[in-house]
Amino acid sequence: MSDAALITKLTTLDQLFTGRRFCIPDYQRGYAWDKKQVNALLDDLTQVQLSGPMHYTGTLVVVKSKQQPSSSEFTYYDIVDGQQRLTTLIILMSQLMAYKKDMSKSLMAKFQCAGDGFTSAEYALRLNRALDKFFRNMLQGVEDDSYTYLAERRLTNAKKLIRSWIEKNDNDGAFIERMITVVTERLGLIVYCPDNAEEAGMMFEVINNRGKPLSELEKVKNYLIYYAVKKELPALQKCIDEEWGVILKNLSLAHYPNDYDRQTLLRAVVVLFFGHRKTESNVSYQAIKKRFDTNTSKSKGESKKLKDFVAVLSTCSKYYELLFNAK
Numbered sequence: 001m002s003d004a005a006l007i008t009k010l011t012t013l014d015q016l017f018t019g020r021r022f023c024i025p026d027y028q029r030g031y032a033w034d035k036k037q038v039n040a041l042l043d044d045l046t047q048v049q050l051s052g053p054m055h056y057t058g059t060l061v062v063v064k065s066k067q068q069p070s071s072s073e074f075t076y077y078d079i080v081d082g083q084q085r086l087t088t089l090i091i092l093m094s095q096l097m098a099y100k101k102d103m104s105k106s107l108m109a110k111f112q113c114a115g116d117g118f119t120s121a122e123y124a125l126r127l128n129r130a131l132d133k134f135f136r137n138m139l140q141g142v143e144d145d146s147y148t149y150l151a152e153r154r155l156t157n158a159k160k161l162i163r164s165w166i167e168k169n170d171n172d173g174a175f176i177e178r179m180i181t182v183v184t185e186r187l188g189l190i191v192y193c194p195d196n197a198e199e200a201g202m203m204f205e206v207i208n209n210r211g212k213p214l215s216e217l218e219k220v221k222n223y224l225i226y227y228a229v230k231k232e233l234p235a236l237q238k239c240i241d242e243e244w245g246v247i248l249k250n251l252s253l254a255h256y257p258n259d260y261d262r263q264t265l266l267r268a269v270v271v272l273f274f275g276h277r278k279t280e281s282n283v284s285y286q287a288i289k290k291r292f293d294t295n296t297s298k299s300k301g302e303s304k305k306l307k308d309f310v311a312v313l314s315t316c317s318k319y320y321e322l323l324f325n326a327k
Contacts (some may be wrong), residue, residue, distance in 0.1 A: 010188025020076045023126045027225035030151025054188035094139045216263040219285040230294045239307045250317035254324040258325040269313045
């Protein structure tokens with residue numbers, strides 16, 4: 001099926017993962033669904049009929065990945081929009097297959113990994129670098145309650161909700177069979193693949209400001225990585241990858257602060273580092289986006305300036321943790 005053919009009709013999950021693998025770019029937010037969104041999806045699934053029209057379940061926007069493994073039989077795509085729903089469906093499939101011990105290898109290869117186990121596998125879905133290892137272990141049944149990121153807690157909670165839902169409804173084994181058919185063959189996605197990365201970038205900018213609201217800190221992180229990718233600044237991207245985990249870990253050690261606390265820390269660092277006025281610091285994402293525009297030509301000092309900003313934010317997050325950690 002060609003890219004153009006993807007949007008001529010609703011696409012099933014089985015069709016979507018035939019010959020394709022998907023990745024969530026590092027500039028995307030982490031897993032953000034809570035109990036409300038997961039339960040809404042599960043409630044929808046119980047209403048889906050095995051005959052008649054397919055059940056529309058959402059839109060997926062993808063763009064061909066720049067890096068295509070030369071030896072792979074799959075075409076790789078980055079997900080621009082729809083990652084929350086697709087991630088949840090993959091978790092759901094992993095749980096359904098865990099309860100069905102005689103699951104066919106072809107189904108496992110399509111929705112989990114193709115290759116020699118989980119060691120040299122081509123995964124159906126990869127999360128961003130901060131979360132992928134945790135996600136992979138979770139799908140294999142490794143329990144880990146030591147969270148660095150709030151997204152890891154949300155992934156675990158989604159898995160627990162799905163597991164409880166299956167155990168509640170599976171009285172004779174027929175429920176598992178029915179749900180596998182529903183998820184793979186009866187859900188319909190509208191899948192759109194933009195012609196170029198620029199169009200995908202514009203869509204990212206719109207998507208970044210809708211849906212489940214992002215905190216100002218999440219918006220800044222997403223934009224900085226998007227900026228690094230667009231301007232081809234690998235050193236900046238590496239710095240963000242390394243330091244952002246430290247930042248989120250320190251914030252979580254403080255007391256899992258809410259969005260207001262995260263905004264307070266970000267605003268203080270923006271005032272300190274950039275010398276912004278208080279009114280500018282209240283909209284840090286817009287101020288940084290205006291100052292570091294992806295459409296302007298690359299200057300020599302911008303990568304260092306942003307790396308220094310991320311380093312200062314990381315240092316200040318440690319002081320924040322020291323101030324508020326009850327231990």
